[in-house]
Amino acid sequence: MTKVIGIDAYAVYVPRLYVDMANEWPVVRAPQMGEESPEKLRGKVISGVGVKKMAVPDGHEDSATMAAMAAKRLIDENGIDPSDIGILAIGTETTVDQSKSMAAYVLGMLEDHYGKSLPHVGTPQVQFACIGATYALEAAVNQFRAGENTRRYAIIIATDISKYPLRSAGEYTQGAGAVALLVCENPRLLELEPGVTGTVTRNERDFFRPNWSSTAVVDGKYSIDVYLDCIEGALSEYTSRRAAKRIAHDGHNGHNGRNGHDGRNGSNGAETTRSSIYGELDHLLFHVPFPRMAEYAAARVFSTLWESEPSLAGELHKVRASLENPDDRRELQRALMKSEAFRAEFSRRTEPSLELSREIGNVYSASLYLAFASLIEQAVKRGQELEGQRVLFCSYGSGASAKVFSGKVAPRWREVASRARFAEELRPVADGGRRVEIDVNEYERLHGHAEVERGHANGVAIIGPPRSVLPPRGEFVLARLGDAVTPKITDHGYRYYAFTG
Ligand code: CAA
DSSP states (O other), X not given: OOOOEEEEXXXXXXXXXXXXXXXHHHHHHHHXXXXXXXXXXXXXXXXXXXXXXXXXXXXXXXXXHHHHHHHXXXXXXXXXXXXXXXXXXXXXXXXXXXXXXXXXXXHHHHHHHHTOOOTTOBOOEEOBTBTHHHHHHHHHHHXXXXXXXXXXXXXXXXXXXXXXXXXXXXXGGOEEEEEEEEEEESXXXXXXXXXXXXXXXXXXXXXXXXXXXXXXXXXXXXXXXXXXXXXXXXXXXXXHHHHHHXXXXXXXXXXXXXXXXXXXXXXXXXHHHOOSTGGGOSEXXXXXXXXXXXXXXXXXXXXHHGGGOHHHHHHHHHHHHTOSSTTOHHHHHHHHHHSXXXXXXXXXHTXXXXXXXXXXXXXXXXXXXXXXXXXXXXXXXXXOOOTTOEEEEEEEETTTEEEEEEXXXXXXXXXXHTTOOHHHHTSBXXXXXXXXXXXHHHHHHHHHXXXXXXXXXXXEEXXXXXXXXXXXXXXXXXXXXXXXXXXXXXXXXXXXXXXXX
16 A cells, blocks of 8 residues: 655745835836836736745855755754654755755754764755755655655755846846755645656756856746746646546446545545546645746646536636637636636635745745645634645746646644744734845845855955844854865865854
């Protein structure tokens, strides 16, 4: 029998600093970007793109410190003994070293902090734009399913700093943060479904970051098209595999309609009366480079899945019949997004997953898992029951690859969710939270700082991390970059991390 493997708990870490897109930023940028007025730019970013604030890493933070902070939270909040961790895998596209796995740096920080030596932990870093953490999660889950895990837990951390050139169309989709996932057998939060994952890869140039650049290069509109096509391709494989499983399952159970997918009461009755794959998906989560993108993606996915959903096929056909070019995918998506049926389905099945992203911005590889955290937190806030509900995950990484997979919310999800209070932390300090707004000058100083100066007589001169805005307290910090090349020690460019009490 296949073991039940999944996500037992999660923890989110986001830098304390942020830029509020409603305040000074549009006033400064509107003339610089040739926008008609600050109000127009503000409207575009907040309503059109969907971002209210963007998180900015402080001088002592990088993707590795954020990952270590998320892992520390996960360990502390769940009372994990670090000796029970067999895998510490990281998915990132903003790594801190061209060779060494960031996970080794993070393990080192955790070993120092907890005073434990953990030499037998596997520490891969998986890089493929925003989908790296999903590939890492899949590998860890399969290791558990194969019975090859040496310890009770795996920790998968998605961590990234989204950075585009100032004054570019990407600038207002920046953000920073990390999400750590605890993976184990018989998880309290989410049971991942085996045998249904759909995958697509296409060699693309939609978004990338050359080795010499600290900011991403993106072909914005094209990147949206590649995202949608890849998700659609992965969804098609997912639905075929799900359909094949349903046939095998029905045959096995003689269509008696009593036995559900997992043999448990609760969700089973609903499961067998649901008529289509769409009907079996309670929540659809997407990679969220900016919240509006999830709406475009939902329109593409709904327009595919509603074809075989009796209660919604009519709505889809009505929208299609109203179009000048019914076969034009973009036209269909746009019209569908305006329909009442779409608005109702989207607000029920996807909208709750976008709350955190609006407050943080793009966290690249972490954004899908931030959407999951947002779903859980909103359900707690609204007093909703999630047990037995199916969550569809649509993961995307530019360059490009997509994976579509699903899981069912486990019976003990409330034990984990009762600690979900991340949205409160995102309030400003004056409002009981932990965030501090910075002005555009300070943000630009942090954005433009280079840790090294290239072209120095010896190749590269070490400058080190920028001055911090907030003095670090109780957190992992990038303390310094090594600059020695001597017969005794060579550490030119090596990163030294520490924990500040
Ligand atoms: N009030 C309300 N809405 C407004 C408005 C206003 N004053 N002004 C404009 N809008 C609306 C527009 O109508 C548009 O909405 P619709 O799509 O419904 O028409 C929306 O705001 C966006 O405006 P633009 O189309 O003019 O877009 P833009 O020039 O701001 O560029 C972008 C948007 C292409 C996403 C750009 O921000 C970008 O390049 N971002 C980075 C790349 C990216 O995130 N790509 C996503 C796919 S790739 C991926 O997912 C990987 C990853 O993480 C990067």
